[in-house]
Amino acid sequence: MKFRVDRDVLAEAVTWTARSLSPRPPVPVLSGLLIRAEGGMVSLASFDYEISARLQIPADVTAEGTILVSGRLLADICRSLPSAPVDIETDGSKVALTCRNSRFNLATMPEGDYPELPALPDVSGVVDGEAFAQAVSQVIIAASRDDTLPILTGVRMEIEGDLITLLSTDRYRLALRELNWRPTTPGISTSALVKAKTLSEVAKTLGGSGDLNIALSDNSELIGFESGGRRTTSLLVDGDYPKIRSLFPDNTPIHATVETTTLIEAVRRVSLVAERNTPVRLAFTDGLLTLDAGTGEDAQASEAIEAALAGDEITVAFNPHYLSEGLSAFDSKYVRFSFTTPPKPAVISAQDDLEGEDKEDYRYLLMPVRLPNQ
Amino acid sequence: MTSPDQQNCTILHVDMDAFFVGVELLERPELVGLPVIVGSASGRAVVLSASYEARKYGVRSAMPMARARMLCPQAQIIEPSHTKYQQASARIMAIFREISPLVEPLSVDEAFLDVAGARRRLGEPLEIGALIRRRISDELGLTATVGIAASKFVAKIASTHAKPDGLLLVPEAETLAFLHPLPVGALWGVGAKTGEVLARLGIRTVADVAQTPQAALHRVLGATGDHVHRLAWGIDDRLVTPERMEKSIGAEETFEKDVDDDQMLHRELLRLAYRTAARLRAGSLRAGTIALKLRYSDFTTLSRSRKLQAPSNSAKQLQAAAAALLAELGERPQPVRLIGLRAEQLEDAGRGGQQLSFDGHEDTWHNAEQALDEVNRKFGAAGILPASLLQPGARRPMQPDQGAGQQGQPEPGE
Numbered sequence: 063m064k065f066r067v068d069r070d071v072l073a074e075a076v077t078w079t080a081r082s083l084s085p086r087p088p089v090p091v092l093s094g095l096l097i098r099a100e101g102g103m104v105s106l107a108s109f110d111y112e113i114s115a116r117l118q119i120p121a122d123v124t125a126e127g128t129i130l131v132s133g134r135l136l137a138d139i140c141r142s143l144p145s146a147p148v149d150i151e152t153d154g155s156k157v158a159l160t161c162r163n164s165r166f167n168l169a170t171m172p173e174g175d176y177p178e179l180p181a182l183p184d185v186s187g188v189v190d191g192e193a194f195a196q197a198v199s200q201v202i203i204a205a206s207r208d209d210t211l212p213i214l215t216g217v218r219m220e221i222e223g224d225l226i227t228l229l230s231t232d233r234y235r236l237a238l239r240e241l242n243w244r245p246t247t248p249g250i251s252t253s254a255l256v257k258a259k260t261l262s263e264v265a266k267t268l269g270g271s272g273d274l275n276i277a278l279s280d281n282s283e284l285i286g287f288e289s290g291g292r293r294t295t296s297l298l299v300d301g302d303y304p305k306i307r308s309l310f311p312d313n314t315p316i317h318a319t320v321e322t323t324t325l326i327e328a329v330r331r332v333s334l335v336a337e338r339n340t341p342v343r344l345a346f347t348d349g350l351l352t353l354d355a356g357t358g359e360d361a362q363a364s365e366a367i368e369a370a371l372a373g374d375e376i377t378v379a380f381n382p383h384y385l386s387e388g389l390s391a392f393d394s395k396y397v398r399f400s401f402t403t404p405p406k407p408a409v410i411s412a413q414d415d416l417e418g419e420d421k422e423d424y425r426y427l428l429m430p431v432r433l434p435n436q
Numbered sequence: 437m438t439s440p441d442q443q444n445c446t447i448l449h450v451d452m453d454a455f456f457v458g459v460e461l462l463e464r465p466e467l468v469g470l471p472v473i474v475g476s477a478s479g480r481a482v483v484l485s486a487s488y489e490a491r492k493y494g495v496r497s498a499m500p501m502a503r504a505r506m507l508c509p510q511a512q513i514i515e516p517s518h519t520k521y522q523q524a525s526a527r528i529m530a531i532f533r534e535i536s537p538l539v540e541p542l543s544v545d546e547a548f549l550d551v552a553g554a555r556r557r558l559g560e561p562l563e564i565g566a567l568i569r570r571r572i573s574d575e576l577g578l579t580a581t582v583g584i585a586a587s588k589f590v591a592k593i594a595s596t597h598a599k600p601d602g603l604l605l606v607p608e609a610e611t612l613a614f615l616h617p618l619p620v621g622a623l624w625g626v627g628a629k630t631g632e633v634l635a636r637l638g639i640r641t642v643a644d645v646a647q648t649p650q651a652a653l654h655r656v657l658g659a660t661g662d663h664v665h666r667l668a669w670g671i672d673d674r675l676v677t678p679e680r681m682e683k684s685i686g687a688e689e690t691f692e693k694d695v696d697d698d699q700m701l702h703r704e705l706l707r708l709a710y711r712t713a714a715r716l717r718a719g720s721l722r723a724g725t726i727a728l729k730l731r732y733s734d735f736t737t738l739s740r741s742r743k744l745q746a747p748s749n750s751a752k753q754l755q756a757a758a759a760a761l762l763a764e765l766g767e768r769p770q771p772v773r774l775i776g777l778r779a780e781q782l783e784d785a786g787r788g789g790q791q792l793s794f795d796g797h798e799d800t801w802h803n804a805e806q807a808l809d810e811v812n813r814k815f816g817a818a819g820i821l822p823a824s825l826l827q828p829g830a831r832r833p834m835q836p837d838q839g840a841g842q843q844g845q846p847e848p849g850e
Binding site for chain 2: 309
C-alpha cells in the first residue's frame with residue numbers, strides 16, 4: 063500500500079476516526095485504525111463493538127492495500143506534523159510515514175483479525191445538521207450521567223412522520239425538543255434510545271456540514287448517522303424508557319415571564335453563595351422576581367429583576383446548577399415559567415414577546431427543591 | 437495568677453479508660469476487677485476493648501479475638517452494643533463542651549480540649565482536669581485519664597503515661613526532660629516502619645531524634661523527618677480545632693470465611709447500607725459520596741468511591757451506589773475477606789432542602805426508612821430489616837469501624 067495525502071486532510075480524518083476509539087479496547091486490534099487505499103480514495107475506520115466510525119478522503123494512491131495501525135499514535139503524529147504532503151507506505155510488517163524531513167516507522171497489526179464493521183442501516187430520513195446539533199445540545203443537559211441507571215444516560219428519539227422528538231431525563235429534570243426532518247418513508251413511526259454521549263459527539267462532528275442522514279430501522283440494534291462522507295454507527299441502549307411525556311402538567315394556572323439573559327446573570331451571581339447542594343429561591347410577585355440563596359449563618363445574596371406574573375404569587379427553590387443549565391439552553395429573548403404549585407415541577411419554555419404566547423418545541427421541566435419548612 | 441508550672445499548659449487530652457468495658461460494667465458490676473473483653477465472639481472479630489485486668493495477660497485492642505481468648509481464657513467476653521457507647525460518648529462530649537467550646541473529638545472516647553478561655557471561670561488547667569474527671573465519674577460512673585501540656589502531642593503522651601484513672605501535667609519548661617527518654621515510637625508519625633529505619637541508624641529514643649540533624653532525618657524520612665524532628669523538640673503548634681461535623685460515617689464487616697459469592701457480598705452491602713444510613717439519619721446528615729472498601733484474602737485492600745447525584749441518607753441510595761461500585765470492579769481476583777461501605781462528604785440534612793425527583797422515590801423510601809428508625813428505637817436495633825437480610829445465620833455482629841475519628845474504633849492500646 064502506498065499513498066500521498068495532504069497533512070491537514072489526513073490529520074482531520076485521523077482525529078475524527080480516532081475519537082471513537084476506546085481508551086481500554088476490549089481486544090488489542092480495536093486500538094487500531096483500519097486504513098484502506100483503493101481507487102483514488104483512502105478510507106479510515108475505527109470500531110469498539112459499540113461505536114463505529116468511517117470516512118473516506120481523496121488521496122494520490124500508487125499502490126492499493128489495507129493496514130491496521132495504532133490509532134492514538136497515528137493521531138498524535140498527524141497532529142504534530144508540518145503542513146506538507148504526507149507519504150504512507152507499507153514496508154514488510156511496518157508502515158513508514160514521511161512528511162518533509164520527518165520519518166516514522168510504525169508497527170502494524172494483523173488486519174485479518176479486525177472484526178467486520180456493522181453495516182449502516184438504510185437511511186430513514188434527512189435532517190438539517192445544524193438544527194439537529196442545536197436540538198441535541200438542548201436535551202443532553204438533562205440526561206443522566208449516573209451509569210447505575212443506564213437507560214437514563216440515553217436520549218430517547220421518537221419519530222412520527224416528519225417530526226422527531228428528543229427526550230431526556232435524570233429524574234430531576236426533563237428536556238423535550240421537537241424538530242422537523244424529511245423521512246424517506248412518509249408516516250414512519252419508530253423510536254430509539256441513543257447514548258447522550260454518542261449523540262453529542264455526532265452533533266459536534268457531523269452537525270456542521272449540511273444535511274445529516276439518519277439511519278434507523280425498526281428491529282435494528284443500531285442507529286447510523288452520515289454526513290459529508292462520514293458515517294458512524296452506535297449500538298442503541300437496551301431497555302424500556304419510562305413514559306415521561308406525561309410528567310408535563312396538563313394545567314398550569316401560574317405563569318411568569320422573565321428576560322432570559324437578565325435571569326441567567328442573576329442566577330449566576332446569586333448562586334455564588336449557594337454552597338454545594340443548597341438551592342436558589344425564586345419568589346415571583348407582581349412585576350418582580352426576587353432571587354436569593356445562602357443560609358443565615360453563612361453568606362447570603364439576593365437580587366430582584368422584572369417579571370410579568372399571571373396567577374398567584376409563588377416561591378419555589380431550585381438546584382442552581384439545574385436551573386442555569388436549563389436557562390442557558392434557551393436563545394429566546396424571554397423564558398416562561400409555568401407552575402401548578404411549589405412542590406410540583408415547573409415548565410420552562412421560550413417566549414419571543416413579553417405579551418405573546420410561549421413556544422412548545424423546547425420545554426425544560428424542572429423538579430424543585432423542597433425547603434425544610436415546606 | 438497562673439502558677440508558672442501551668443503557664444501555657446492549656447491543652448488537655450482526655451481519654452476514657454477501657455471505655456467500652458467501663459460502659460458494660462455499669463450493668464455488670466459483678467465483673468468489676470475481673471478480666472473482661474468487649475468484642476464479638478465470632479471467629480475473626482477483633483478485641484474492641486479490654487479491662488486492665490485482661491491487659492495484664494497481654495490482651496490488647498484490635499487483637500484478633502481468637503488470640504485474646506488464647507492469652508486469657510478466663511476472660512468474660514461481652515458482645516459490643518454500640519448504641520450504648522454512642523450514648524455515653526455523647527454525654528461525655530457534652531461535658532467537654534460545657535468546659536470549653538474548643539473540643540476536638542478524636543474518637544468516641546477521646547478528645548482534645550483547649551481550656552485557655554476557661555481558666556478565669558473554672559481555675560487552672562490542673563483544677564479543670566480534675567473537674568472533668570470528677571464530673572465523668574459522678575455523672576457516668578466511668579473513669580478517664582487527663583494529660584495536660586502546652587501542645588496536643590505532649591498532652592496525648594501525658595495521658596498515655598498517666599493511664600488508667602490518672603491526671604498528669606507536663607509543665608512547658610519540663611517538656612524536653614519528659615519527652616527525651618521516651619522511645620521514638622512515642623512520636624506521632626513514627627510507626628513500625630519508620631521506627632525500623634531509625635533503629636538502623638541507631639536512633640532509639642526521642643533524645644536521639646532531637647540530636648540528629650534535621651537534614652539527616654529529612655534524607656531518610658522525607659517530610660516525616662522534619663515533622664519528627666520538630667516533635668522531638670516539643671514543637672507542635674497544631675491548634676485544637678473543633679470539628680463541626682463528622683467527616684465520614686461507615687461500617688465494615690470481616691467475613692468469618694472469605695466470600696466469593698456475589699449475592700452474599702451484595703447482601704452484606706445492603707446490611708452495611710442500612711446501618712450507615714440509620715447513623716446518618718440519627719445525626720441528621722446526608723452523604724454526597726459513597727465509598728466501597730474491599731480486602732481480598734491476601735490482604736490487598738482497595739477502595740472506590742462515587743458521587744451521588746443528589747446527597748442522600750437513604751439506605752436504598754447508599755446500597756445502589758455501593759453495589760454499582762462493586763459491579764464496576766468486575767471479576768474479583770480473589771475471595772473477599774472484608775467489605776466496607778462509607779458515607780463521605782457529609783452535610784447537614786436540614787440545610788439545603790431536598791431535591792425532589794419525578795418518581796418521588798426519595799420520599800417513599802425516606803418515609804419508610806424513617807419509620808424503620810422509629811421501630812428500631814423502640815424495639816432495639818435490627819427490629820426490622822430488609823427481607824433479604826433475614827436469612828438464618830446471615831446475622832453477624834459488626835466489626836469496628838477503622839476510620840479516623842469514628843465511632844466504634846478500638847480504643848488505643850495503653
